[in-house]
Amino acid sequence: MKTNKKLIPGNFRCNFVKLSDIILITFLLLTQAFVFSQNASDNKCLECHKRTVKKHILHGPVADDCTSCHKPTGKKHPLEDVEGFAFLEEGANLCFTCHDQEKNAIINNKYVHKPVSRGECTECHEVHSSNDSKLIFTKSPDLCYFCHDKIENAIEKSTVVHLPATEVDGCIGCHSPHSSPQKKLLVSKPKELCLSCHDKTLTKGDRQITNIGKLLEESKVVHPALKKSCNACHDPHASNNKYLLTIAYPLGNYAKGTEENYELCFGCHDTDLLLLKRTKYATEFRNGDLNLHYVHVNKEKGRTCNNCHSVHGSSRDHLIPETVKFGNWDMPLVYKSFEDGGSCKGCHEERRYTR
Ligand code: HEC
Ligand code: HEC
Ligand code: HEC
Ligand code: HEC
Ligand code: HEC
Ligand code: HEC
Ligand code: HEC
Ligand code: HEC
Ligand code: HEC
Ligand code: HEC
Ligand code: HEC
Incomplete structure (x- = not known):
C-alpha cells in the first residue's frame, strides 16, 4: 500500500527548514501544482474531476488510481443517466479492502456507533481529499x-x-x-x-x-x-x-425540607427518611422513634443534607464532614459514632441520639 505523504506540505517542511517562509511557500505551491499536473496528465479522470483532489491532503489511493475503488462498468463515460462505474465493494467493506488492519479496532467491539455499524463511513470521512489528516469533514x-x-x-x-x-x-x-x-x-x-x-x-x-x-x-x-x-x-x-x-440540589445551609428539593438523593433513597416524624425503620438517625432527619430537615427553613453529609466521601462514618461551611466560616463539627447511635457538637452543644 503506497501512501501519499509526499503530497502533504508538512513533509516538505522538514527538508527545507532553512529557507525563508515566503520562498518555501512559493516553492510548495509550485511543486504541488507540478505534482497535480503530473497526476492530471497520468490520470485522465482528473481532467473532469479536479474537485476530488481540491483539498490539500489526499486519501492514499486517490493520488494513484481512482479505479482502486471505482470499478469501470464497461459503459461509455461520461454519459447521462449511465453509471460508468460501480464500487469495488459496498459501504464499509470498500474501506476494509485496504484498512484490514484497523478493521477490528473499528467495528469489533461490544458497542458500535450507529453510523459505523450501518457502514456509513463517509458520513464523517471524506473519501478523496480533505483538510484534515484523519480525512474527517x-x-x-x-x-x-x-x-x-x-x-x-x-x-x-x-x-x-x-x-x-x-x-x-x-x-x-x-x-x-x-x-x-x-x-x-x-x-x-x-x-x-x-x-x-x-x-x-x-x-x-x-x-x-x-x-x-x-x-x-x-x-x-x-x-x-x-x-x-x-x-x-x-x-x-x-x-x-x-x-x-x-437535578438541582440545595447547597446552602438552609432550604425548605420537601421531597422535591432533594430529588437528587431520592432517586436512590427512600423519602420516608424525610417524611416520617416517627419511625423504627426508615432511618438510623433517630432518638428512639423520633426521626432526627425529620427534626433537622423537614421544615420551612430546614437544614440541608449538606450540613451533615459530604456527597462524595468522608473520613468519618456515614459521610459526616469534619467542618460545615457557614459563609466564610468553616465550623468544626464534632461527631462521635456509637454502637446504638451517635452525638454531635457544632450548631449546638453535644447532643446524643440513641435508637
Ligand atoms: C470527460 C470528462 C470526464 C472524464 C474524463 C471522467 N469523468 Fe467521471 N464523470 C463526468 C461527468 C460529467 C459525470 C457526471 C457528473 C454528475 O452526475 O454530477 C461523471 C460522473 C462520475 C462518477 C459518478 C457516476 C458514475 O458514472 O458512476 C464517477 C464515480 C466518475 N465519474 C468517475 C470517473 C473516473 C474514475 C474517471 C477516470 C477513469 C472519470 N470519471 C473520468 C465526467 C468525466
Ligand atoms: C478510497 C476509495 C476511492 C477512491 C480511491 C476514489 N473514490 Fe471516488 N468515491 C468513493 C466513494 C466511497 C464515493 C461515494 C461518496 C459518498 O458517498 O459520499 C465516491 C464518489 C465519487 C464521485 C461522485 C460523487 C462526487 O464526489 O462527485 C466521483 C465523480 C468520484 N468519486 C470520482 C473519483 C475520482 C476521479 C477518483 C480518482 C482521482 C476517485 N473518485 C477515487 C471512493 C473513492
Ligand atoms: C485502495 C485502498 C484504500 C481504500 C479502499 C480505502 N483507503 Fe483509506 N487509506 C488508504 C491509504 C494507503 C491511506 C494512507 C495510510 C497512511 O498514510 O499511513 C489511507 C488513509 C486513510 C485515513 C487516514 C488514516 C490515518 O491513519 O491517519 C482514513 C481516515 C481513511 N483512509 C479512511 C478510509 C475510509 C473511510 C475508506 C472507505 C470509504 C477508505 N479509507 C478506503 C487506502 C485505502
Ligand atoms: C468528560 C467526558 C465527556 C465529554 C467531553 C463528552 N461526553 Fe458524551 N457522554 C459522556 C458520558 C459519561 C456519557 C454517558 C452518560 C450516561 O450514561 O448517562 C455520555 C453520553 C453521550 C451520548 C449519549 C446520550 C444518551 O442520552 O444516551 C451522546 C450522544 C454523547 N455523549 C455525545 C457527546 C458529544 C457530541 C460530545 C462533544 C460535544 C460529548 N459527548 C462530550 C462523557 C462525555
Ligand atoms: C452521521 C450521524 C452521526 C454523527 C456524525 C455522529 N453520530 Fe453519534 N450517533 C448517531 C446515531 C444515529 C446514534 C444512535 C442514536 C440512538 O440510537 O438514539 C448515535 C449514538 C451516539 C452515542 C450513544 C451510543 C450509545 O451506545 O447509546 C454516542 C456517545 C455518540 N453517538 C457520540 C458521537 C460522537 C462523539 C460523535 C462525533 C465524533 C458522533 N457521535 C457523531 C449518529 C451520529
Ligand atoms: C462519527 C464519525 C465517524 C464515522 C462514522 C467513522 N469515523 Fe473513522 N474516524 C473518525 C474520527 C473523528 C477519527 C479520528 C480519531 C482520532 O483523531 O483519534 C477517525 C479515524 C479513522 C481512521 C484512522 C485510524 C484511527 O482509528 O484513528 C480510520 C482508518 C477510520 N477512521 C476509518 C473509518 C471507517 C472504515 C469507518 C466506517 C466503518 C469510519 N472510520 C467511520 C470519525 C468517524
Ligand atoms: C445512584 C444512587 C444514589 C444516589 C443518587 C444517592 N445515593 Fe446515597 N447511597 C446510595 C447507596 C447504594 C448507599 C448505601 C446503602 C444505603 O445506605 O442506603 C448510600 C448511602 C448513603 C449514605 C450513608 C452512608 C453511610 O456510610 O452510612 C448517605 C449519608 C447518603 N447516601 C447520602 C446521600 C445524599 C445526601 C444524596 C443526594 C445528594 C444521595 N445519597 C444520593 C446510593 C445513592
Ligand atoms: C443534622 C445532620 C443530618 C442532616 C441534615 C442529614 N443527615 Fe442523613 N444522617 C445523619 C446521621 C448522623 C446519619 C447516620 C445515622 C447512624 O447510622 O447512626 C445519617 C444517615 C443517613 C443515611 C443512611 C441511612 C439512614 O437513614 O440511616 C442516608 C441515606 C442519609 N442520611 C441521607 C440524608 C439526606 C438525603 C439528607 C437531606 C435530605 C440528610 N441525610 C440530612 C445526619 C444528617
Ligand atoms: C450522589 C451524587 C453525586 C455523585 C454520584 C457524584 N457527585 Fe460530584 N458533586 C455532587 C454535589 C452535590 C456537588 C456539589 C458540591 C458538593 O457538595 O461537594 C458535587 C460537586 C462536584 C465537583 C465540583 C467540586 C468543586 O470543588 O467545585 C466535581 C469536580 C465533582 N463533583 C466530580 C465528581 C466525580 C468525578 C464523581 C464520580 C467519581 C462525582 N462527582 C460523583 C454530587 C455527586
Ligand atoms: C479531559 C478532562 C476532563 C474529564 C475527562 C472530565 N472532566 Fe470534569 N472538568 C474538567 C475541567 C478542566 C473542569 C473545569 C473547567 C470547566 O468545566 O469549565 C471540569 C469541571 C467539572 C465539574 C465542575 C463544574 C462546575 O461548573 O462546577 C464537574 C462537576 C465535573 N467536571 C465532573 C466531571 C465528571 C462527572 C466527569 C466524568 C463524566 C468529568 N468531569 C470528566 C475536565 C475534565
Ligand atoms: C446546621 C446546624 C446543625 C447541625 C450541623 C446539627 N444540628 Fe442537631 N439540631 C440543630 C438545631 C437548631 C436543633 C433544635 C431543633 C430545631 O430547631 O430544629 C437540633 C436538634 C437536635 C437534637 C434534639 C432533637 C429533639 O427534638 O429531641 C439532637 C439529638 C440533635 N440535634 C443531634 C444532632 C446530631 C447527632 C448532629 C450531627 C450528626 C446534629 N444534630 C447536627 C442544628 C444542627
Missing part, C-alpha cells in the same frame, strides 16, 4: 453536531458547561467515534474516565475545583452512589444546575 465537536443537535443545543443553552465538551477534539477525548467495549462508546470505564482529569485540582475562572481523586483516596467512607460512575448526579456535558448536577 471537520473536527469534533462540530463533526458530532452534524447528527447530535440535542447535545449541541444543551451545550449552547445551558448556564453551566463542562469545558472538555466544548474543546476541539473534546468529544473524542471521552467517546470513541467508532466503537468501544464500554457503554456509550466511552474510551474507558466511566469512573476512571472522570478521574483521569479529576485526579488534580482544576480551575474554573478564579475558582478552585476539588481534587476528587485525592478526596476519595483519603476517604474512609466513599458514597456507594459513585461506585461505578459519576453520572447519577452529574451531566458530563452541560446543565442548568450548579456543578453540572442533573
